[in-house]
Amino acid sequence: MFEDLRGFLAHLESQGQLLRVKDEVGVKYEIAAGMRKTSDIEGPALLFENVRGYPGWRVLGGLFATRKLVALGLGVPQEKMLERYLTLEDQRIAPEIVSTGPCKEIKWIGDQVDLAKLPIVTHASQDCGAYVTIGVQVGKDPDTSIRNLSIHRMLVLGKDRLSLWAPADHHLGRMILMAEEKKRGLEVATAIGVEPAIVVGSQAKVPFGIDEFHVAGGLRGAAVKLTKCETIDVEVPASAEVVIEGVTVPGERVADGPYGEYPGCYSEAKQAPVLKVTAITMRKDPIYQTALTGMPVTENHTLIEYGNAAVVYREVKKVVPEVRGVNMTPGGTFRHHAVVSIKKRAENEGRNVILALLSMGIGLKQIIVVDEDIDPRIACSTLDPSCSEARVTAGLGIDATAPMKERWRFEKVEIPGVDKVKYI
Ligand SMILES: Cc1cc2nc3c(=O)[nH]c(=O)nc-3n(C[C@H](O)[C@H](O)[C@H](O)COP(=O)(O)O)c2cc1C
């Protein structure tokens, strides 16, 4: 358990898992290039100490670039992660409210707000602008006031305006729509640079109505300390490096994208809600944290692995009590492909697992079922031991070539300058 982000960084440094980068870097592509390289070589997290144009700031990137870094964040041996995560995710510990905290050391309220003063990073070559990519958003259900934690990217639109890509099928997106129905904006706080259990907890696939701060408390084995925001009725981790307070503008949408996304290609511009920033508070000598996404594996992948594996494990267990293991594959971005091991005691159990997983809605797609009007049988080798005496078998092929009319959807996300990074 770590008190705050800085406690985790000190631990990483003692493990040789943090590199302090003294070379001068710019926020446009150059920081992301280092993050791409460290993700590709399974290197350390990077703390950029010399950021051009932002004296006084340090930028942290690739904090969760590898699965090892996530395991270190939870203090669990990597090979025991799923087993331990399953227990810890269920062990809810309520947060504690404290009167103030380090996140209030510097305050910019109202007119003092200027997002241009934060070292917000532009990552991929065709990204439409600079994005906050690892802010943990805290919102409250407009009906019950129960908190929700999640991470949604935010595009800088002006000195006090951000997009907030929270689609309706995510809890925060739903809350924004619920508030709009009441002709109101939704108050949203974004905490940047928090301890790892809060970031991992924000990715737990728990139902709407569960405050993920309770999950984060369970993951760290102690209550998360929260303090009230300055301009909105929302609580944030008291030791956060930076907090952006804001309110969504009811009914307003803005083009958000293209953006280099988690499958490794660009998403087209989407219509995203808009956040009007009402205050920014921070620690002294603040550390601004950014995260990379794009071609797997990046921290956008490693951070979702156990939340997804746990919800798949629990779903399988409902169908077959004897689950031997669940493996979400990196190639499937820890989301689309699952390998599940069960002890089968009835013939239909395997198929029932497939059906259950297909319908759970987390995006699993490497599960294949055909209709009765499809004949999947083909002639087979006489040596194929899986074949019946009729020497016919099932065949499966995947045409993974891109549709010719839509090649742009598959263009690879690229970060200029990865080959020029010399410090790792
Ligand atoms: C680094 C990172 C960036 C993410 N960015 C987005 C995003 O921009 N939009 C989004 O909908 N989900 C994003 N996610 C995934 C959501 O945060 C995740 O699905 C979360 O569990 C949703 O919370 P909810 O279940 O409370 O809706 C991101 C995850 C990570 C780790």
Ligand SMILES: [Mn+2]
């Ligand atoms: Mn939620």
